[in-house]
Amino acid sequence: MDLRPQASEVPGKSGFDGRALDTIVSVFERVAAAKSDQVAIVCGEVRWTYGLLNARANHLARRLQELGVRTDSFVAIYLDRSPEMIVAILGILKAGGAYLPIDFGYPKTRVLEMLEDARPVAIVTTAALASGVSGELTSLSVSVVEMEGGSSIPNSATLNSSEPDSPPCAPRGEDLAYLMYTSGSTGKPKGVMVTHRNVLRLLEQTDAWFHFGANDVWTMFHSIAFDFSVWEIWGPLLTGGRLVIVPFVVSRSPQEFYELLSRERVTVLNQTPSAFFMLIQVEQDSAVLPLSLRVVIFGGEALQYRKLAPWFQRHGDTAPRLVNMYGITETTVHVTYRPITAGEAESVQESLIGTPIPDMQLYLLDEAKKPVQEGEVGELYVGGGGVTRGYLNRPQLNAERFIDDCFRRVPGDRLYRTGDLARIRPDGEIVYLGRNDSQVKINGFRIELGEVEAALAEAPGVKQSCVVAHTDKTGTQRLAAYFVAAPGIELTARMLGEFFVSKMPAQMRPSSYTALQELPLTVNGKLDVAALPAPSVGSAGVVPAGSTQQSLSDTEERVSRVFTDVLDLRGIGLDDNFFDSGGTSLLLISAHLRLQAQFERLIPITLMFECPTVRSLAKRLSTNGSSASDKDAIQQQAQKARGAFARARATKGVAS
Structure with a gap:
């Protein structure tokens, strides 16, 4: 099916001064x-x-x-x-x-x-x-x-x-x-x-939707190695706006980031859904601060509309507007645009990705590269101005993924084969259905299972191995590794976790390592994914979730309970590293919020990075907790938030 927008759907050209x-x-x-004396970049106190x-x-x-x-x-x-x-x-x-x-x-x-x-x-x-x-x-x-x-x-x-x-x-x-x-x-x-x-x-073609300009304040929230950063950097700097660089530690503390959004009067926010849901949780757990947001743009992973309901109940759907944008690195950040209404958060259960950007074309094709019919599942192919030059030093892969555009028949035009599946509803909405290959998205990062498997196969003592995507009880997708140790080799999850720390960035490390006697195979000799056991994790001295062993202090017991709950594990060792046990930065945020509620005290997010094990974190929490009342600390946080709200009302006339 040809998913190109009709003439009535294509926004007209406006403010962005594009020249050939x-x-x-x-x-x-x-x-x-034109704006030599205006502030371009903010980073802490630096302007x-x-x-x-x-x-x-x-x-x-x-x-x-x-x-x-x-x-x-x-x-x-x-x-x-x-x-x-x-x-x-x-x-x-x-x-x-x-x-x-x-x-x-x-x-x-x-x-x-x-x-x-x-x-x-x-x-x-x-x-x-x-x-x-x-x-x-x-x-x-x-x-x-x-x-x-x-x-x-x-x-x-x-x-x-x-x-x-x-x-x-x-x-x-x-x-x-x-x-x-x-x-x-x-x-x-x-x-x-x-x-x-x-x-x-990309900026020219989306200008009529967003009208970015000199009054906008953006955040650079994402890693420079994640293509969302391209949109975050050039959005403000090519339209005369202001770019607020978010320090890494602040990006991993929803409370501090929420305060930054209010303090810097940010108007344009770009987030993966997982990160934005953390901000929603902050608003539910603390005093609400005045925000200047006019648009929130989602990307990087599938969006579950229903999780936005608490936000809409508090803010409505016009200030700010919430927009879902599907995209891929190979097609320059964004491909589609879809505004979201409050009513849809109550009713939409599918991941709807919207209308193609005006100079982009979407096609939904079958295995023979023929358009599928309405309601049928097909693979998304993307054409148009966002299609990039291709992969460096990968001629064979370029031939497979960047193909001639046989629909437009313009010499040199190409389609990018995304590997993403979708279907068209009777009302014309595009429903994103996920990947058709071994590629998955973890916290917004696109990951090839083959790359993680190749690294696991190199680990000393591994005879056979595989890596699969696993969805835990919360609906979060994680990487689960399975391995068969070579004869006579003692191989533990901790050893493999330490190996991956030196090989892969955090988002590409498995959340669990399960030992098997042999990998299950189908009658055709292929890996039988359905026959793999539930993922497990552990090491010497694993503490079962909910354990009441006398060897655990009360603080260790409470930290352990939070870690195992957030990581969805049966147990975790006192000295097992949070990140090596499947933790990610976003899961650490969840653990941080739960620990603050559990101990009724403020816990610096930096402490979570410094003390990533149950034992080390419990020790610091025990030694640092006597200087002030925990409840006083919580009250001070609330007063700080109320003070910021009052100041903003005085300067901006914000209604309560």
Whole structure:
């Protein structure tokens, strides 16, 4: 079925000043020239103007050109969230190159895989981060540009907006803007090549829906290595808005992030559904703060409309508007648009993804690449301006996934085969049904099971193994690993968990490791997924959930109960790491909120990262709890929230 929007559904062109020869650089420079003294970036107490940001980016661009950066050259960014990260992105683009974002929390193995595949000319990082991969950078002939001290990147005290103009470079719309890696089925990550034009047309084509402008305040909530960040960064910086960089720790504390949204008067919020549901929980558990949100945009994973009911009951559905947008890295962040009404939160049980962006086309095809009929399940194919250049160094995969568009018959036009399943309802709504292959989404991250399986097979002592997606009792999808140990080898879940810490980023680590005598097979010799036992986790000294063993203190018992409940485990060892036992950042948020309620006290979110085991966290909670009344701390939090609300009412006239 052809899912292209009808003429009446296509919004008209309005405020965004798109020009045929524009690039991200040219649009940004026009904005920076017009709004030189206006604040572009906020990060904690730091506030940079467009003029200062532009000047710092120019300085870095000239340095990168001296190192040989040219059109379509790759320059890696290996930094924590900071204003310097935005300088790095802009400087690379101004030099004519394309940026390669690497999350500073990735394991060394993952970082090196990306660098070896992309072979960047340079890496923009800090001395501390560079020291961890210095030998490998030398062998790859990668120049290191440090973002702290030295003459390469001066600080704001020695640099102002009167710096010389941009370096001599005129990137074109079809030049690469960034290379973003996603999980790969072969066991190696694959890099998606995205152009300036891919990004610009996304803002142009959605302008009539959103009307982003100078009065908007956005948050950079997501990792630079997650494509949602592309929308979060360029949405404000190419329309004259303000970008609030959210520190990692704040992004993992719903209460602190909620307070930031109120304090900075954020108007545009982009969230995965899982993260937004945490904000809903914060509002239900504490004083409601005044918000300036005008639109909340969902993406990254399937949205369950019914979970939005508490939000709509409190805020209604017009201020802010809530919008669901389906998208893929290979088609530049977003593909569809669908506003959500309060009534639908009470009635819609399916994941509806809406109308294609005007310059995009959706087709629902069967295995023979023929359109399916209404109501039939088919695979989504995406065509149009968002389709990217393809994968780096993957000609065979490009031939499989990026195919000629036989429907539009325009030379050079291609379709991207998504691997996602959908169907069309009689009313024309598109219902997203999930993946048709071994690819899954965990907390918004697209993960190839084959890549995780390949890593597990490399673990010492593993004879056979497999990884499957498992849905727990809360409806959360997680990775479950099964393994058969080699003869004579003692292999535990803890050992495998420690192995994965050095191999994979947190979102790609299994939540459980189940030992088997042999893998179950079907009569055809294939893995019999249905015959796999329920996932289990454990290590030496596992404490059963709800245990009342005398060896546990009261605090350990309560922490253990929260951990096992949140992780959906039968038990957890006193010294088992929360993250190695299947925990994710979002699950840690849930545990944090429950522990605060359990102990009736404020618990810094940083403590959860510092003490990720039952024993270590219980010890800190026991030693740090006597300085003030727990109930007083909770009351102080509520008073702080009420104070912020009162101040906002006084300055903005917010109605109670």
